[in-house]
Amino acid sequence: MSNYEINAKHREGSGTGVSRRQRLESLVPAVVYGAGKENESLVLDHDQVMHSLEKEAFHSAIIDLKTDKGSQQVILREVQMHPHRQLVMHLDFQRVKATEKLHMRVPLHFEGADVAPGVKVDKGILAHPMTELDITCLPKDLPEFIAVDVSGLGLNESLHLSDVSLPSGVELTATAYHEGENPTVAIISPPKVAEETDDAAAEASAADDDKAAADAVKDGDD
Numbered sequence: 001m002s003n004y005e006i007n008a009k010h011r012e013g014s015g016t017g018v019s020r021r022q023r024l025e026s027l028v029p030a031v032v033y034g035a036g037k038e039n040e041s042l043v044l045d046h047d048q049v050m051h052s053l054e055k056e057a058f059h060s061a062i063i064d065l066k067t068d069k070g071s072q073q074v075i076l077r078e079v080q081m082h083p084h085r086q087l088v089m090h091l092d093f094q095r096v097k098a099t100e101k102l103h104m105r106v107p108l109h110f111e112g113a114d115v116a117p118g119v120k121v122d123k124g125i126l127a128h129p130m131t132e133l134d135i136t137c138l139p140k141d142l143p144e145f146i147a148v149d150v151s152g153l154g155l156n157e158s159l160h161l162s163d164v165s166l167p168s169g170v171e172l173t174a175t176a177y178h179e180g181e182n183p184t185v186a187i188i189s190p191p192k193v194a195e196e197t198d199d200a201a202a203e204a205s206a207a208d209d210d211k212a213a214a215d216a217v218k219d220g221d222d
Contacts, residue, residue: 003061003062003063003064004052004055004057004058004061004062004063004064005063005064005066006044006048006049006052006063006064006065006066007044007045007048007066007067008030008042008043008044008065008066008067009042009043009044009067009068010040010041010042010043010067010068010069011029011030011041011042011043026045026046026047027043027044027045027046028043028044028045028046028049028088028089028090028091029041029042029043029089029090029091030042030043030044030090030091030092030093031090031091031092031093032065032072032074032092032093032094032095033092033093033094033095034094034095034096035095035096035097035100037095040067042065042067044091046087046088049088049091050086050088053079053088056107056145057144057145058076059076059107060075060104060105060106060107060142060143060144060145061075061076061142061144062074062075062096062139062142063075063076063093065093072095073095073096073139074093074094074095074096075093075094075096075102075104076091076092076093077092077093077094078090078091078092079091079092096139097139098138098139098140099138100138100139101136101137101138102136102137102138102139102142103134103135103136103173104134104135104136104137104142105132105133105134105135106132106133106135106142106143106144106145106146107131107132107145107146108128108130108131108132108133108145108146108147108148108164108185109145109146109147109148110126110128110148110150110186111147111148111149111150111151112149112150112151112152113126113150113151115151116150116151116152116153116154116188117152117153117154117155118153118154118155118156118157118188119153119188122154122155122188122190122191123191124155124156124188124189124190124191125188125189125190125191125192126150126153126186126187126188127186127187127188127189128148128185128186128187129183129184129185129186129187130161130183130184130185130186133146133164133172134172134173135166135170135171135172135173136170136171136172136173137169137170137171138169140169141167141168141169141170143167143170146164146166146167146170147165148164148185148186150186150188153186153187153188154188155188155189155190156187156188156189156190157187157188158184158185158186158187158188159184159185159186159187160182160183160184160185161182161183161185162182163185164185
């Protein structure tokens, strides 16, 4: 579990006009809720927020949200970005309690691809249809990421959800997969060059067949 710190101040006023003015001052409006307490309206420094958002782990970490009233532990629930600019419009944080399980999406990190026989020997390409997992766990067990070892994969071999080792205290949610399904997490496919070559050969063969058929028709007419 990674802990990040971010500073905030209580927000005075509300409404579109107030939020617009705060953004002009390089402040990001935010709200924090949960844990049986009232919602709090806050503002954060835009530069600090952008710097934090660039870190993958920040999106699935326990964050120490510091205000003049003290510190509280939260997780990031929603980020609203400007549709055309690198501008954070609003943040939602949820308070966490040590005794209550969290429902989070945690990224997958694929390890060992460079030594996997399918990549190293056969020059295959690692594809990962799944990049994160939907999990539940207590705050103390929240992982920064879940590692997936692909070092043993050969060409055309794959790993499925059931092959992923979850950290202690971490469980998949019911929405992570449909009952009876075991989706592919990672697979090593043949090199694209080979596929393109095969496609080109097939197209050339088809073109030759079409030409031969056309010539046969022409000879018949003659």
